[in-house]
Amino acid sequence: MNKITLNFNQSKGIIAPEIYGHFSEHIGGVFYDGLWVGEDSKVENIRGFRKSLVDSFKKIAPPVLRWPGGCFAEIYDWRDGIGPREKRPRRVNWWYYCDGRVESNQVGTHEFMDLCGMVGAKPYIAANMTSVSPLHVRDWIEYCNFPAGLTTLSDERAANGSPDPFNVQYWGIGNENWGGGGQMTPERCADEFIRYTTICRSLGTKDLKFIMCGANAHDLEWTRRLMKQWSSRTFHETPAWGVSVHYYTFALNGKDDVNFDEAGWYEELFKADYMRRIVDDHREIMDEYDPERQLKVVVDEWGNWHIDGTGPSKGYNLFEQQSNIRDAMVAAITLNFFNNRCDVVGMANVAQLCNNLHSLYLAGGENFVETPNYHVFAMFKDHQGGKHVETAVTAPELEKEGFDNLSTLSASSSLKGDTLTITLGNLDLAASKDVKLESIGRTIKGQGTMTILTADDPMTCNTFENPFAVLPTEKSITLHGDDTITLPPHAIVKLSIKLDAE
Numbered sequence: 001m002n003k004i005t006l007n008f009n010q011s012k013g014i015i016a017p018e019i020y021g022h023f024s025e026h027i028g029g030v031f032y033d034g035l036w037v038g039e040d041s042k043v044e045n046i047r048g049f050r051k052s053l054v055d056s057f058k059k060i061a062p063p064v065l066r067w068p069g070g071c072f073a074e075i076y077d078w079r080d081g082i083g084p085r086e087k088r089p090r091r092v093n094w095w096y097y098c099d100g101r102v103e104s105n106q107v108g109t110h111e112f113m114d115l116c117g118m119v120g121a122k123p124y125i126a127a128n129m130t131s132v133s134p135l136h137v138r139d140w141i142e143y144c145n146f147p148a149g150l151t152t153l154s155d156e157r158a159a160n161g162s163p164d165p166f167n168v169q170y171w172g173i174g175n176e177n178w179g180g181g182g183q184m185t186p187e188r189c190a191d192e193f194i195r196y197t198t199i200c201r202s203l204g205t206k207d208l209k210f211i212m213c214g215a216n217a218h219d220l221e222w223t224r225r226l227m228k229q230w231s232s233r234t235f236h237e238t239p240a241w242g243v244s245v246h247y248y249t250f251a252l253n254g255k256d257d258v259n260f261d262e263a264g265w266y267e268e269l270f271k272a273d274y275m276r277r278i279v280d281d282h283r284e285i286m287d288e289y290d291p292e293r294q295l296k297v298v299v300d301e302w303g304n305w306h307i308d309g310t311g312p313s314k315g316y317n318l319f320e321q322q323s324n325i326r327d328a329m330v331a332a333i334t335l336n337f338f339n340n341r342c343d344v345v346g347m348a349n350v351a352q353l354c355n356n357l358h359s360l361y362l363a364g365g366e367n368f369v370e371t372p373n374y375h376v377f378a379m380f381k382d383h384q385g386g387k388h389v390e391t392a393v394t395a396p397e398l399e400k401e402g403f404d405n406l407s408t409l410s411a412s413s414s415l416k417g418d419t420l421t422i423t424l425g426n427l428d429l430a431a432s433k434d435v436k437l438e439s440i441g442r443t444i445k446g447q448g449t450m451t452i453l454t455a456d457d458p459m460t461c462n463t464f465e466n467p468f469a470v471l472p473t474e475k476s477i478t479l480h481g482d483d484t485i486t487l488p489p490h491a492i493v494k495l496s497i498k499l500d501a502e
Contacts, residue, residue: 060377172300227286368467428490442502
């Protein structure tokens with residue numbers, strides 16, 4: 001029998017909204033003709049940003065948005081992106097060797113902060129630790145956060161149109177330093193992180209959350225050596241808040257995400273479920289050097305990475321790929337897992353927001369579409385800030401060499417007041433599931449809604465020509481405390497129930 005058991009007496013705490021974070025890099029078409037169309041564009045916009053995207057993004061309550069990289073951060077000079085746009089320098093983008101695009105710097109610090117303000121997201125800046133000095137990063141923080149009238153840098157910000165501080169809390173110091181970020185050793189990365197953050201102490205750091213560059217996927221040796229070096233200092237002038245890790249399912253292996261068979265469906269889901277091992281194994285090593293768990297795991301890049309060219313730009317936008325029900329299921333599995341590890345994962349940022357990997361949006365010219373991934377985030381948003389409810393799953397499992405067994409049912413639950421949110425994924429490609437709902441400590445009884453995201457063909461995509469091919473459906477539901485619900489095959493389901501008083 002398929003069943004989920006909710007234990008209202010057990011919880012891992014509050015699900016940090018930042019788990020539902022996003023990522024916007026200056027790569028391909030993410031910004032230019034994706035998020036940013038320019039103030040003079042015929043496309044309806046709000047101060048240069050695509051209005052349809054801003055309006056849509058705001059609806060899912062994005063808690064945090066990472067910028068400007070990714071790898072783009074490794075050569076980024078924040079001063080290129082301030083001041084009059086017509087005077088900003090044009091630079092060779094980090095990704096120029098892939099697509100020949102030059103960075104116009106039309107979107108810089110002020111524009112990005114404006115976007116965050118429009119949608120209600122906290123800014124998360126990925127700062128360059130590869131090709132600039134520690135003072136350069138320290139000055140960026142001062143420029144962003146100090147009140148006008150206090151310093152020359154804060155006065156410069158005010159002169160550039162923003163008298164009020166941006167109050168940026170999240171600062172990633174370095175990005176992928178094991179690779180494009182300088183090909184560092186873990187020991188050097190830790191030392192550089194300490195060096196860069198130490199000089200920030202004078203700024204007052206109690207409201208700053210610094211994130212250290214962690215591993216690529218399951219590279220446990222990086223984490224062990226990084227943590228050993230970081231913890232060898234008996235005193236840190238400036239504390240760290242988190243350690244990042246990046247994980248993509250099929251990174252650059254030549255498979256596309258539009259055409260797949262049954263084996264390809266399940267192979268992708270095994271890869272998505274591997275996130276459990278990545279987070280748990282890295283945390284276990286971190287515990288050796290951070291037993292009180294002062295550091296959060298920050299999964300600030302995650303998603304499916306397939307060959308590009310399947311999106312509407314037909315390869316013009318670097319790494320752009322379509323998204324279908326399989327991508328949506330990967331998002332659901334991953335978010336359910338993050339909910340169930342909310343005591344460990346402090347932030348996560350799906351890559352990327354628009355016209356790229358695992359995107360929520362595809363856009364170009366007058367065209368704009370929400371992908372199935374977007375609808376998953378819309379369905380799951382009520383978990384943000386909710387109290388986690390321990391959720392046990394009973395369902396058939398699949399086996400694959402090199403992976404843990406894969407349950408064919410994914411679930412997580414949270415509670416806000418008397419409103420219960422349960423999100424489910426039926427990973428079975430062909431068969432529906434009758435799932436019994438059981439509970440401990442409180443009866444699952446009340447009225448609410450059941451939202452279902454699926455399609456007859458799991459390869460169905462939302463396109464410019466057919467933007468609503470994949471849409472969630474919603475119906476009213478009444479639960480009586482001993483219920484069985486039916487999940488269609490390859491479906492993502494949300495239950496939102498106002499529990500009766502007991």
